[in-house]
Amino acid sequence: MNIDDVIKGRRSIRIYKNDEVKEDLIREIIEAATFAPSAKNSQSWRFTVLTGESKDKFTDMYRSELDKSTIDVGSSYGSCSMMEEAPVVIVVWNTNELGWSTEVHSVSAAIQNILLKAHALGLGTCWIGDIFYTYEAIVDYFNKPWKLLATITVGWSDAKPGPRPRLSVDDVAEFLN
Ligand SMILES: Cc1cc2nc3c(=O)[nH]c(=O)nc-3n(C[C@H](O)[C@H](O)[C@H](O)COP(=O)(O)O)c2cc1C
Numbered sequence: 001m002n003i004d005d006v007i008k009g010r011r012s013i014r015i016y017k018n019d020e021v022k023e024d025l026i027r028e029i030i031e032a033a034t035f036a037p038s039a040k041n042s043q044s045w046r047f048t049v050l051t052g053e054s055k056d057k058f059t060d061m062y063r064s065e066l067d068k069s070t071i072d073v074g075s076s077y078g079s080c081s082m083m084e085e086a087p088v089v090i091v092v093w094n095t096n097e098l099g100w101s102t103e104v105h106s107v108s109a110a111i112q113n114i115l116l117k118a119h120a121l122g123l124g125t126c127w128i129g130d131i132f133y134t135y136e137a138i139v140d141y142f143n144k145p146w147k148l149l150a151t152i153t154v155g156w157s158d159a160k161p162g163p164r165p166r167l168s169v170d171d172v173a174e175f176l177n
Contacts, residue, residue, distance in 0.1 A: 001119075001120050006116050006119055006120050007116065009119060010115055010116060010119040010125075011124075011161045011164070012125070012126040012127065012161070013124025013125060013126055013153075013155070013157040013159055013161070014078075014082050014126055014153075014159065015085070015157070015158045015159040016082075016085055016086045016087065016124060016153070016155030016156060016157065016158055017155065017156040017157070017158045018087070019087070019155075019156045020087060021051075021087050021088050021123065021154060021155060021156065025121055025123065026049055026088060026090075026154065028117065028121065029113075029114050029117045029118045029121065029123070029154070030047055030049075030090075030114070032113040032114060032116070032117035033045060033047070033110035033111070033113045033114045033117075034110070035113060036106065036109040036110040036112070036113045037106070037109055038103075038106030038107075038109065038110070039100065039102035039103060039105065039106050040102075042095075042097070042098070042102075042103060042106055043106070044094055044095040044096065044097065044103040044106050044107060045092065045093070045094065045095075045106065045107045045110040046092075046093040046094075046095060046144075046146055047090050047091065047092060047093070048090070048091040048093070048142060048144075049088065049089075049090050049091075050088070050089045050090070050091065051087060051088050051089075055083070055087075055088070055089050056084075058083075058089065058091075058141070059080060059083050059084045059089075061137070061138075061141050062080055062083065062131070062134060062137075062138070063077075063080050063084075065134040065137040065138075066080060066133070066134065069133065069134065071133070073130070073133045073134075074130060074133065075130055076130040076131075076133050076134070078130075079126075079128045079130035079131070080130075082126060082128070082153050083128070083151065083153055085155075086126075086153035086154060086155040087154070087155045087156075088153070088154040088155060089151055089152070089153055089154070090114070090151065090152040090154060091138075091142065091148070091151050092107060092110075092111055092148075092149045092150045092151065092152060093107075093144055093146035093147065093148060093149060094107045094146060094147040094148075094149045095146050095147075096146060096147040104149065107149050108149070111127055111149075111150060111152065114152060115127060115152070118154055122156075123154055123155065123156065123157075124153075124154070124155055124156065124157030124159070125152055125153060125154050126152065126153045127150055127152055128150060128151045128152065128153065129150055131148065131150065131151050132148075135148055
């Protein structure tokens with residue numbers, strides 16, 4: 001795949017086959033994350049890879065937190081079902097040593113590398129921000145000294161989503177002389 005195929009062909013995948021994803025492939029996509037740019041080369045990304053029982057325990061906890069929630073949790077139940085069905089969930093952390101927003105930018109760049117590398121390997125992914133509705137519960141559950149940034153589902157796609165509308169270059173850019 002050339003760079004345009006990877007960038008333009010990637011889509012958020014929300015339906016997965018029940019097939020295993022070998023750890024070697026997950027290692028490859030995390031290695032791609034480690035090549036992202038980061039502010040002052042801080043590399044403030046960390047990843048917790050959940051499969052099997054560890055993933056089931058996490059999604060059970062997440063679903064029970066959603067059930068307990070008294071606020072509107074948006075599309076979280078859909079994201080929860082997606083994580084239950086995907087064979088792999090990657091929890092993405094920001095070590096946040098300086099407390100600067102650039103650390104968030106850096107980890108986000110790493111996430112994009114994961115999505116693109118996974119697509120190049122034929123894997124589907126979805127970047128999940130809905131976990132912010134139950135942020136504290138998830139951080140407590142993993143007991144890490146880091147900030148939670150996202151989760152990512154990874155698996156073999158069982159969907160063929162059509163193109164999403166995109167703003168054009170002229171919509172998003174101005175060119176000043
Ligand atoms: C920061 C961020 C948070 C997102 N959170 C969710 C989410 O919680 N659940 C979900 O289904 N998709 C989520 N998405 C995926 C977006 O809905 C998706 O990228 C967007 O609709 C464009 O579609 P595409 O990824 O197929 O190009 C998120 C994407 C980003 C970048």
